[in-house]
Amino acid sequence: MTDVVATNETILVVGGGVSGMTTALEAAEAGKQVILVEKRAYVGGRITQLYKYFPKLCFPTCGLEINQRRTKMNPNITILTMSEVETLTGEEGNYTATVKISPRYVNDKCTSCGACGEAVESEFDDEYNYGLSKHKGAYLPHRMALPERYVIDPAMIGTDDAEKAKAACPVDAIDLDMAEETVELKVGAVVYATGWRPFDANKIQPYGYDRYKNVITSVEFERMNDPTGPTGGKILRPSDGAEVKDIAFIQCAGSRDRNYLKHCSRICCMASLKQTTYATAAEAKSTIYYIDIRAIDRFEDFYKNVQADENVTFIKSKVANITLGENDNPTLQGVDTEGYNRYATEHELVVLAVGMEPSIDTSTLPGDVSVNEHGYIENDGTNGGIFAAGCASDALDVNRAVQSATACALKAIQVVNRVAGSEG
Incomplete structure (x- = not known):
């Protein structure tokens, strides 16, 4: 079972792209406890799928590597991948989030040796490459994936290929009995950084x-x-x-x-x-x-x-x-x-x-959160302790998304500081 400790002085960040990572890092480096929930099997979001940034035509891998290293080194950040917020209730300083965690079928013993991928024959459309290629049924999402851990495609479960993958693993990292989990988190502020989709x-x-x-x-x-x-x-x-x-x-x-x-x-x-x-x-x-x-x-x-x-x-x-x-x-x-x-x-x-267009599933939001006609969350001051960073708030380039995320981190910190002050 996943063990996550959260209180009403914890900040929940929903989405692990560049905006979510920035929000989490800014808050965590200010000393706040942060839980980062990401639906994919890795953090980094769509910038990991870019070849170059405009206008300098530089590569995203540099900044991504720096942010990943900062994230791994910071004990104030807990990352839950393959996870989604199903419900959110409560009010500023006192929210309850229900988070569904899908099974990865690979535990933290994984060394990314690739033996499982070599052992299987099944192939599936590669979402990372927008379906332009295939990946094996046991795969590393991309070469800089964090966590650096393989994933077993759920369509493989119950097949001979899945057993081949398990038998090939030299460190007993494949657990085909992993099941979906649901955890309940008490948090003081929430930042949606759910990004965009084409x-x-x-x-x-x-x-x-x-x-x-x-x-x-x-x-x-x-x-x-x-x-x-x-x-x-x-x-x-x-x-x-x-x-x-x-x-x-x-x-x-x-x-x-x-x-x-x-x-x-x-x-x-x-x-x-x-x-x-x-x-x-x-x-x-x-x-x-x-x-x-x-x-x-x-x-x-x-x-x-x-x-x-x-x-x-x-x-x-x-x-x-x-x-x-x-x-x-x-x-x-x-x-x-x-x-x-x-x-x-x-x-x-x-x-x-x-x-x-925004990726957010607005049905998971409390009913009083402002959403505009285009589906973006409005940071209009009426949403209590709920904020929207990056492309959850508007269509933004990377530079402006990062600026937005920093601003949201500061707002969320103010909320949990008020909680701490009222309880002190």
């Missing part, structure tokens, strides 16, 4: 993501360019595995559209500008179809550099639809709104810059 491109029927293999999303393209990703860093057409030399990026794919996401996600323009640098490095040409490019403040210089790249073309247009041309080439149809010329242009690969 908008479901299947819903944008005119763009044919569900029908055309060579129409992919921006998050899939990001994994494709990572040397540790599903294609070894090469930009390959899903239909035939050929290297791509002509790429179209469609901005606001499902965003700023009353039929899908009404809001602007703020990161999509910069993400596509960044991704044109991947294409240029691969000697490919890029065409960006855009409504307007939102690159403000420190991003303006980056935008100008991309504009100066002779391999990148900008077309001001909201693409109307995509049909299939020759050789499985997607054909983009629409009107250039600067010259009002109709076009029907084939490209080898189309990348949909899909927007952000």
Whole structure:
């Protein structure tokens, strides 16, 4: 059984991405007890799936490694992975959270030797690579996963493969009898840092993501360019595995559209500008179809550099639809709104810059927590000891998400300090 000690001077952080880790670290390093609940098998969130950050084009692994080391060294942080908050009740300074912990089937004896993965044959879609590749039934989620511990896919339980994995483990780390647990936590403040998910491109029927293999999303393209990703860093057409030399990026794919996401996600323009640098490095040409490019403040210089790249073309247009041309080439149809010329242009690969939507399950929130029309939690001062950090509060880039998380840590600390003061 999982043994977790919590009091009304404990801070609960829901979500272990960059915002959740930042919140937890800031609070823990100020001396507060923190419980971090993460639904995945590892912490780090979506930044672990990025190849590079904009605008500096640096790698997320550096900052991730630093935060992971800080987390491991801090005794004030308890991490519960593969866990989700099912209910939350109470009031500021006195909340009760019910947390469901799913079985990992691997205990803390695991040394990540990989013997279990080598022993099994079963394969499953790899969520870390957005389904572009497979992972074994016994697997390490990614090379920098924290905790650095293997996972047994639940679909393997009861099969011969599961027994093979158990028999192959040299340290008796595989426990196929692990069961789901539920723990109840008493906490004084709660920070939701549940992050975001990419908008479901299947819903944008005119763009044919569900029908055309060579129409992919921006998050899939990001994994494709990572040397540790599903294609070894090469930009390959899903239909035939050929290297791509002509790429179209469609901005606001499902965003700023009353039929899908009404809001602007703020990161999509910069993400596509960044991704044109991947294409240029691969000697490919890029065409960006855009409504307007939102690159403000420190991003303006980056935008100008991309504009100066002779391999990148900008077309001001909201693409109307995509049909299939020759050789499985997607054909983009629409009107250039600067010259009002109709076009029907084939490209080898189309990348949909899909927007952000909040990952939070609002049904787990107390009824008096403010949530806006887009599904984000409002930090409007009426939520008592409940706060929203990063993309649980709005569509934010990494820099702004970290700033938001630091602010939430300070607010949560004030709440538990008041609890301590009232009891002192």
